[in-house]
Amino acid sequence: MSQLTALIIDDNKHNRDVLALLLEREGVLSVQCQSAAQISQALDSEEHFDVVFLDLEMPNVDGFTVLHAIKADPNFQYVPVIAYTVHLSEISTVRDYGFDGFLGKPLDPDRFPDQMARIMRGEQVWSTG
Template sequence: MSIKAHALIIDDDSGNNRVLAELLEREGVSSTIIQNPGDLETVVDNLTECNIVFLDLEMPERDGYEVFEILAADSRFQSVPIVACTVHTNEAAQVRRTGLDGFIGKPLDPQRFPGQLERLLNGEQVWDIR
């Protein structure tokens, strides 16, 4: 696919961050990682481009729902898809009600991910619980 885009990954697990960043890189998408949700405002203030956000739901300090509320209130993210990327597939209904743009269950499937990414960057929602 090889698209020029930049993703923001917000997840406290370094292994998950590495896997997602690698999958994005294969598709030509660069990424910025926030491993500590407490760093959100500082990183976002210095971010020059963001086309998609991948957000874990369960993190220390701030959970994904709180992070989503902060991003959703920021005008820079009004047209940026924010996608839950989590092992907690039982939360898909709550994620949808909260207003996120999609849900991708972990572990990520390297075969399916390119298509999921393309649909999300084209403005479609993806609800892939598996």
């Protein structure tokens, strides 16, 4: 199997670093974006992403707008986009809006390996903790 790569979109460096570490432990490379400009660069790049982890609340752009841009890109048509946020009450909105899953912050390092494996098998994961 080829090396998996995740795109992490979050304005909070600590949250990006924690998720990147959890992904690294699962053998998954990651690319991190913190701003709208970096998100545009990542979407326009030749990089192939196997999964996107998307924060919902960021300065100057929200996760729902970013999701729309990602889903409009043919290169991301089959890439699962997982909302990950502290706003646990948003889970129904996230599901209705078309995200492929939901992970509540803080991420649980004990549950993450199973959650990641399920995501990569094409299963939807809806977890608030």
